[in-house]
Amino acid sequence: MADTTKEPTKEEEAAAIAKEKAEQAALPYKWSQVIEEVTVIIDVPPGTRSRDLIVDIKRNSLVVALKKSADEPFISGQLYSDIKVDDSTWTLDDQKEITITLAKVNKMEWWPHVVAGAPKIDVKRIQPENSKLSDLDDETRSMVEKMMFDQQQKQLGKPTSDELKKEEILKKFQSQHPELDFSQAKFS
Incomplete structure (x- = not known):
């Protein structure tokens, strides 16, 4: 079966970017x-006070509106993905x-939109900000380091960390059992 997906032309890419920008600006x-x-970030009428607002942040939804026009919220809907309410402000x-x-x-x-029904952005075009691995918590840092190593290994045509781990286990097993013949064995 032939691959029917093709890379967009520069004109198609430019049109898609322009459409995305227009949708987001609206x-x-x-x-x-x-x-x-x-x-x-939401612009509200000058002089607005917090008591004039409805801001309802939930694990998977968001509503922001002026109390006097609550039926016309600035934003309202199901969030793209769950959030930590206690860490949101x-x-x-x-x-x-x-x-x-x-x-x-x-x-x-990466989120393609904030709430369901809103125009989406192409998350493949996101250029992440440079950050230091030391800024990350230990678990995230080790995951990112593993992903970076695996990506580099793939680019070089070398085994990934998981493949290296399997090879190491196999070598250890073979050294513990020299009496077994692995010459015809197939591993996948």
Whole structure:
């Protein structure tokens, strides 16, 4: 079966980027993300006070609206992925802008949109910010280091860490059992 997927032309890519930018610009909020959190910024009428707002942040949904026009929220819907509510915050800056920070549960994925039904971005085009491995917690750092090693090994046509581990186990087993003949064995 032939591969029917083809790389987009430069013109198609440029058109897709322009369409994405236009769709994102039309949203009543601006948003950005880093691997561990999503930030949503909403302009509100000058002089808005926190008591004038409805900001409802839940594990898998978000609602932000002015109380006087709650039926026309700035943003409302099912979040792309679950968040840590206790680590998520919102602030009203200078009585004219709401900044919401949503702490992702899955810190290894990029969100194509904030809420369901919103226009999506192409997450394959995201260029992650440079960060230091030392900035990461131990578990995440070891996972990232393993992924980086495996990616480098694949590019060089060499075995990944899992494949090396299997080879090591096999060598150890063979050294403990020299009486066995592995010359015809097939491993996958």
